[in-house]
Amino acid sequence: MQNIIDAVQRALADKNYTAALMVTLTIPDICGKMEGEKQGKRRYITWFEKYLKTKYNGFLSGKDCYALRCAILHEASEDISEQSISEILQLFYFVTNGAHCNRFSRSSFGSEQYDQKEVLTISVQNFCQDFIEAVKQWLANTASSPRVQKNLGSMFKIHEPGDQMGIIRIG
Numbered sequence: 001m002q003n004i005i006d007a008v009q010r011a012l013a014d015k016n017y018t019a020a021l022m023v024t025l026t027i028p029d030i031c032g033k034m035e036g037e038k039q040g041k042r043r044y045i046t047w048f049e050k051y052l053k054t055k056y057n058g059f060l061s062g063k064d065c066y067a068l069r070c071a072i073l074h075e076a077s078e079d080i081s082e083q084s085i086s087e088i089l090q091l092f093y094f095v096t097n098g099a100h101c102n103r104f105s106r107s108s109f110g111s112e113q114y115d116q117k118e119v120l121t122i123s124v125q126n127f128c129q130d131f132i133e134a135v136k137q138w139l140a141n142t143a144s145s146p147r148v149q150k151n152l153g154s155m156f157k158i159h160e161p162g163d164q165m166g167i168i169r170i171g
Helices: 002-013 017-024 027-034 040-051 062-075 123-142 146-153
Strands: 091-095 101-106 120-124
Touching: 002 017, 002 123, 017 062, 017 123, 027 040, 027 062, 027 123, 040 062, 062 101, 091 123, 101 123, 120 123
Parallel strands: 091 120
Antiparallel strands: 101 120
């Protein structure tokens, strides 16, 4: 799991916010699967509610975060109004600097894209860091779980030449 944390931190340091956000949004999926939950939507929402609910209470629910994950990863969109799972929010607005978790209800911005919608403004750095802290807590909580430890050991790896599996011979 450290490779996922490192990838997010490197992307943030490089100001590659798109990559940082996309990897971050996969964390609840990965952790939930490591625990053995098969149903993706349920495992995502459950993990978010357990590890991030108190931090985002009143701003972001597990369902809205799952809708955001779907919109960003599958559509490259911050608009979740057409995601059937969305609960309260309709649109996200990510910023590199500025306030974290500002919610606007039916406001008028002078833009058809944002006017009269439930909008949450999020600092991408804070959002990613919150997920990193949550995954660290999850790792501590699951340190004695044989299932999780086995699954962590079988996570994908990018191999360098000379690694045990770096060269595959055929024939």
